[in-house]
Amino acid sequence: MELDAEEQALLQKYNLTKAPLVVSDPIEDLKQSFRPAVFLGIVTFVVMWFFTSFTTAFGLSVLVILVMTGVYFKTLREQIMVSELLAGGRKFRCDSIVALIQKEAYLEYICSFLRQVLESAKHWHDREAVPIPPLRKEDAKQAVLKALR
Numbered sequence: 001m002e003l004d005a006e007e008q009a010l011l012q013k014y015n016l017t018k019a020p021l022v023v024s025d026p027i028e029d030l031k032q033s034f035r036p037a038v039f040l041g042i043v044t045f046v047v048m049w050f051f052t053s054f055t056t057a058f059g060l061s062v063l064v065i066l067v068m069t070g071v072y073f074k075t076l077r078e079q080i081m082v083s084e085l086l087a088g089g090r091k092f093r094c095d096s097i098v099a100l101i102q103k104e105a106y107l108e109y110i111c112s113f114l115r116q117v118l119e120s121a122k123h124w125h126d127r128e129a130v131p132i133p134p135l136r137k138e139d140a141k142q143a144v145l146k147a148l149r
Helices: 005-013 026-051 054-076 082-086 096-121 137-148
Strands: 019-021 079-081
Touching: 005 096, 019 082, 019 096, 026 054, 079 082, 082 096
Parallel strands: none
Antiparallel strands: 019 079
16 A cells, blocks of 8 residues: 555554554454364364373363464454555465455455545544534433433
8 A cells, every 4th residue: 555645644643553454353263263273172182092091181182272272363363454554565374366366355445444544634633613502401311311221
């Protein structure tokens, strides 16, 4: 992504270079990383049970599940920062060419949002006064009660 001098200044002024552009869902990533880790844990348990006691095999399999869940989570979790795109991009791991093309199209789509944020940031220093008419006493009470729900 290439920016002009004004957009670069806005990124620095509002510290947007450290902002995440894309953040994946951590719960979904944990679910996806837990499944293969459990499979490896079961295989570890079966293999180790032949060589050691049940308790040792169980403890080792739980350890394998926890460690491999962390490893898989780290590889699945995707967080793309604005600074990464400005520094010439980064490497992505995709299973196929089609997935790579989809990722590229998705990044172009997301970059359009960044472009719109930068366009609106050009006017953030402006002050906008929005008139808010006062409500009647009963309407104000209902508005507060509705907001608390």
